[in-house]
Amino acid sequence: xxxxxxxxxxxxxxxxxxxxxxxxxxxxxxxxxxxxxxxxxxxxxxxxxxxxxxxxxxxxxxxxxxxxxxxxxxxxxxxxxxxxxxxxxxxxxxxxxxxxxxxxxxxxxxxxxxxxxxxxxxxxxxxxxxxxxxxxxxxxxxxxxxxxxxxxxxxxxxxxxxxxxxxxxxxxxxxxxxxxxxxxxxxxxxxxxxxxxxxxxxxxxxxxxxxxxxxxxxxxxxxxxxxxxxxxxxxxxxxxxxxxxxxxxxxxxxxxxxxxxxxxxxxxxxxxxxxxxxxxxxxxxxxxxxxxxxxxxxxxxxxxxxxxxxxxxxxxxxxxxxxxxxxxxxxxxxxxxxxxxxxxxxxxxxxxxxxxxxxxxxxxxxxxxxxxxxxxxxxxxxxxxxxxxxxxxxxxxxxxxxxxxxxxxxxxxxxxxxxxxxxxxxxxxxxxxxxxxxxxxxxxxxxxxxxxxxxxxxxxxxxxxxx
Amino acid sequence: xxxxxxxxxxxxxxxxxxxxxxxxxxxxxxxxxxxxxxxxxxxxxxxxxxxxxxxxxxxxxxxxxxxxxxxxxxxxxxxxxxxxxxxxxxxxxxxxxxxxxxxxxxxxxxxxxxxxxxxxxxxxxxxxxxxxxxxxxxxxxxxxxxxxxxxxxxxxxxxxxxxxxxxxxxxxxxxxxxxxxxxxxxxxxxxxxxxxxxxxxxxxxxxxxxxxxxxxxxxxxxxxxxxxxxxxxxxxxxxxxxxxxxxxxxxxxxxxxxxxxxxxxxxxxxxxxxxxxxxxxxxxxxxxxxxxxxxxxxxxxxxxxxxxxxxxxxxxxxxxxxxxxxxxxxxxxxxxxxxxxxxxxxxxxxxxxxxxxxxxxxxxxxxxxxxxxxxxxxxxxxxxxxxxxxxxxxxxxxxxxxxxxxxxxxxxxxxxxxxxxxxxxxxxxxxxxxxxxxxxxxxxxxxxxxxxxxxxxxxxxxxxxxx
Numbered sequence: 001x002x003x004x005x006x007x008x009x010x011x012x013x014x015x016x017x018x019x020x021x022x023x024x025x026x027x028x029x030x031x032x033x034x035x036x037x038x039x040x041x042x043x044x045x046x047x048x049x050x051x052x053x054x055x056x057x058x059x060x061x062x063x064x065x066x067x068x069x070x071x072x073x074x075x076x077x078x079x080x081x082x083x084x085x086x087x088x089x090x091x092x093x094x095x096x097x098x099x100x101x102x103x104x105x106x107x108x109x110x111x112x113x114x115x116x117x118x119x120x121x122x123x124x125x126x127x128x129x130x131x132x133x134x135x136x137x138x139x140x141x142x143x144x145x146x147x148x149x150x151x152x153x154x155x156x157x158x159x160x161x162x163x164x165x166x167x168x169x170x171x172x173x174x175x176x177x178x179x180x181x182x183x184x185x186x187x188x189x190x191x192x193x194x195x196x197x198x199x200x201x202x203x204x205x206x207x208x209x210x211x212x213x214x215x216x217x218x219x220x221x222x223x224x225x226x227x228x229x230x231x232x233x234x235x236x237x238x239x240x241x242x243x244x245x246x247x248x249x250x251x252x253x254x255x256x257x258x259x260x261x262x263x264x265x266x267x268x269x270x271x272x273x274x275x276x277x278x279x280x281x282x283x284x285x286x287x288x289x290x291x292x293x294x295x296x297x298x299x300x301x302x303x304x305x306x307x308x309x310x311x312x313x314x315x316x317x318x319x320x321x322x323x324x325x326x327x328x329x330x331x332x333x334x335x336x337x338x339x340x341x342x343x344x345x346x347x348x349x350x351x352x353x354x355x356x357x358x359x360x361x362x363x364x365x366x367x368x369x370x371x372x373x374x375x376x377x378x379x380x381x382x383x384x385x386x387x388x389x390x391x392x393x394x395x396x397x398x399x400x401x402x403x404x405x406x407x408x409x410x411x412x413x414x415x416x417x418x419x420x421x422x423x424x425x426x427x428x429x430x431x432x433x434x435x436x437x438x439x440x441x442x443x444x445x446x447x448x449x450x451x452x453x454x455x456x457x458x459x460x461x462x463x464x465x466x467x
Numbered sequence: 468x469x470x471x472x473x474x475x476x477x478x479x480x481x482x483x484x485x486x487x488x489x490x491x492x493x494x495x496x497x498x499x500x501x502x503x504x505x506x507x508x509x510x511x512x513x514x515x516x517x518x519x520x521x522x523x524x525x526x527x528x529x530x531x532x533x534x535x536x537x538x539x540x541x542x543x544x545x546x547x548x549x550x551x552x553x554x555x556x557x558x559x560x561x562x563x564x565x566x567x568x569x570x571x572x573x574x575x576x577x578x579x580x581x582x583x584x585x586x587x588x589x590x591x592x593x594x595x596x597x598x599x600x601x602x603x604x605x606x607x608x609x610x611x612x613x614x615x616x617x618x619x620x621x622x623x624x625x626x627x628x629x630x631x632x633x634x635x636x637x638x639x640x641x642x643x644x645x646x647x648x649x650x651x652x653x654x655x656x657x658x659x660x661x662x663x664x665x666x667x668x669x670x671x672x673x674x675x676x677x678x679x680x681x682x683x684x685x686x687x688x689x690x691x692x693x694x695x696x697x698x699x700x701x702x703x704x705x706x707x708x709x710x711x712x713x714x715x716x717x718x719x720x721x722x723x724x725x726x727x728x729x730x731x732x733x734x735x736x737x738x739x740x741x742x743x744x745x746x747x748x749x750x751x752x753x754x755x756x757x758x759x760x761x762x763x764x765x766x767x768x769x770x771x772x773x774x775x776x777x778x779x780x781x782x783x784x785x786x787x788x789x790x791x792x793x794x795x796x797x798x799x800x801x802x803x804x805x806x807x808x809x810x811x812x813x814x815x816x817x818x819x820x821x822x823x824x825x826x827x828x829x830x831x832x833x834x835x836x837x838x839x840x841x842x843x844x845x846x847x848x849x850x851x852x853x854x855x856x857x858x859x860x861x862x863x864x865x866x867x868x869x870x871x872x873x874x875x876x877x878x879x880x881x882x883x884x885x886x887x888x889x890x891x892x893x894x895x896x897x898x899x900x901x902x903x904x905x906x907x908x909x910x911x912x913x914x915x916x917x918x919x920x921x922x923x924x925x926x927x928x929x930x931x932x933x934x
Binding site: 028029030032036064153156157160161163165166167183184185188189190191201202203204205220221222223224225226242243244246247250251254255257258259261262263264267270271272276279280283284286287288290291292294295297298301302305308309312315316317318319320322323324326327328330331333334335336337338339342344345349352356359360363364367368371372375393413438439440443444447451 | 495496497499503531620623624627628630632633634650651652655656657658668669670672687688689690691692693709710711713714717718721722724725726728729730731734737738739743746747750751753754755757758759761762764765768769772775776779782783784785786787789790791793794795797798800801802803804805806809811812816819820823826827830831834835838839842860880905906907910911914918
């Protein structure tokens with residue numbers, strides 16, 4: 001934030017080739033601030049800044065850049081610098097970079113790593129995409145249960161340098177199996193001669209490498225931990241996941257859901273960065289599906305052409321009625337999608353939800369139905385008394401029209417609410433993502449059926465009089 | 468998770484009044500697991516379990532319960548136990564409980580606290596709702612810059628017991644002003660005789676008490692910290708906020724946005740817990756507004772009654788065309804709302820977004836326009852050749868109908884995309900929440916204007932032939 005003010009100064013230092021000054025300016029900044037200033041700079045200036053940064057800071061700053069910026073920087077940097085930064089990066093951020101790159105380029109980069117780091121990178125990339133294995137870092141501190149607190153702290157002082165977090169210390173047995181996870185506070189608060197097994201409670205929470213990141217998020221939500229251990233299928237401790245990665249996972253998930261609710265495929269890229277054509281493709285897919293679905297309205301209406309010709313007034317209220325069904329359906333489905341994502345509602349709650357939504361839908365329908373009926377009646381009477389349209393706006397049979405509109409609204413809103421709330425359950429039941437029942441999807445579904453409800457009620461009420 | 472399997476055993480221990488056995492069973496469980504088992508139990512059993520839990524574990528478990536469960540437990544517990552738990556709770560969780568209670572009840576509870584804890588509780592509740600002050604905890608470890616690492620670790624061992632986190636150690640000057648925040652790793656990794664000022668980099672990130680929780684979230688997003696210091700207006704360190712609170716803030720925000728996008732007020736309560744009538748009220752508000760807005764479609768259509776009477780075929784495609792506009796508008800507004808919430812798009816990007824959406828909208832419109840035209844033409848020709856409806860389905864002038872539908876779709880989709888993408892900017896510009904431009908809201912707006920676009924294009928193309 002303070003950084004932005006200094007951009008002119010940075011520019012002039014670059015222009016003057018005053019690299020010592022530049023290095024001094026940046027040396028005390030938090031890496032996130034350096035990253036923020038850098039993204040607004042032209043490519044050439046970025047490369048210069050990276051060249052003057054101290055090696056450790058350069059790697060930290062690099063981790064804060066998004067993958068696109070990282071890739072283009074790698075293209076421009078000198079070979080030795082690429083090697084230094086890749087080897088300094090923390091393994092989880094490096095995995096995120098490598099998995100976004102074309103596989104040839106990723107393979108070339110992996111060749112630049114030291115044998116040890118190469119082994120790590122290969123191992124992490126070996127886990128399926130979206131799994132905990134891809135998210136974890138293998139840098140942690142593990143100790144044995146017969147050590148003392150002093151031995152642990154000495155060990156940390158000597159070997160903890162690379163650990164992603166020192167907030168948790170893990171206890172393993174002789175075969176590397178996780179037997180406890182202890183907060184660092186347990187060590188900091190005890191006398192130095194306490195033995196580890198005196199501190200241990202042997203109750204620990206862990207993730208497994210093949211779990212999905214969504215499952216991991218739910219476990220983090222439940223236990224409120226800053227970091228969780230990851231074990232393989234034998235219970236051997238192989239890595240840790242920290243909470244800052246979870247914040248990212250949670251936000252990505254919410255973004256995907258929101259975009260699906262908006263009626264499109266999840267973009268998977270920031271709006272400002274995705275190419276126009278990739279975005280149009282992701283939006284066109286659903287738009288076409290919805291359009292084809294909505295075509296059924298034309299087909300359905302073709303069946304009611306005779307009625308329409310006799311009572312054209314029905315056409316006037318058509319958009320009003322079908323959109324009210326769509327809106328109430330959007331509300332209900334959105335509510336369910338989010339409640340399911342947060343685990344507040346599960347599959348077996350469907351019956352409970354159904355009864356609630358039945359009541360909610362009926363109430364909402366009656367409210368809109370009354371407003372609609374009053375609107376038609378009010379307008380017809382105003383017309384009759386003061387305006388004297390010829391023929392009268394809603395015809396001589398306006399009480400029947402008002403009644404039709406009111407009852408149709410109750411039916412359509414109730415139907416919209418019920419189908420909107422049940423669709424996410426149905427989708428999850430068949431293994432699909434509930435968020436697919438987007439607002440526009442539900443609206444389209446309800447448009448077609450709402451139209452049939454409307455005309456059926458009209459036929460029932462107006463038969464003999466107008467139809 | 469393991470807990471659920473043991474529920475029968477727990478039940479039988481309670482039935483047998485075997486409190487020692489119950490206490491032993493729970494003593495080694497993580498608090499989150501105990502909480503999970505407890506929420507599924509009847510009230511009476513909960514109270515019994517709380518009575519047998521060791522005091523520290525009871526307070527931890529209590530913090531994991533939601534506010535409703537906490538309140539009803541407080542009602543049933545013995546006085547001394549209420550006192551013990553309230554005084555043991557961490558101040559930030561206690562604030563969350565107190566701010567949800569009726570003010571009389573909250574005041575009574577505050578009276579039960581020790582004078583020191585009462586002071587803390589009053590101070591935290593003094594900050595505005597939704598501010599960082601409400602979220603923070605005043606339990607942290609602060610040290611001075613002339614101390615050595617050994618002195619710091621000794622100090623932590625003696626005074627760190629209550630600190631919410633020991634992952635960060637804060638350095639303050641003689642007046643309590645924050646001058647640095649250091650990860651515990653800096654102390655753990657250095658020789659014991661290192662002085663604190665040798666470790667310090669004097670660059671630190673902090674929040675201020677009156678900042679909103681949304682602002683705090685953005686700072687957490689940027690700096691990826693496990694905890695951040697909170698200072699008052701004089702720069703004095705008054706508390707810390709930890710990342711697990713931020714995960715909650717991020718999810719609440721996403722939930723609010725999602726519910727608004729679905730076209731309702733944010734519920735602010737889990738779906739399964741909110742009372743039916745409160746929920747209906749939150750949903751009815753927007754539904755009525757949308758309904759009143761949609762009524763304009765009836766008004767607009769009344770102006771086109773003559774045209775409709777002459778070319779009834781226009782009515783058939785009306786739902787198809789206006790909903791296509793609504794769908795493309797929903798997509799665009801949802802995209803913008805989320806991109807703005809994540810800070811990917813800011814107000815000054817409006818022009819850039821406008822040009823992108825112009826291209827996207829035109830492309831999407833042409834795609835749907837072509838499909839629509841082909842559909843009409845295809846069906847008319849099938850009818851002419853094989854079905855021989857009398858009169859022909861889309862009339863003798865079907866090429867004009869096909870053309871009208873196609874061009875109207877381009878116009879309506881383009882208009883929907885543009886207004887959907889610009890509305891969130893407009894709302895933010897006037898200080899409103901961009902998420903108010905929900906999918907149904909945009910759809911309603913576009914329905915009315917889309918209808919006018921459709922009939923205007925029809926008048927232009929069909930004049931002379933059918934109209």
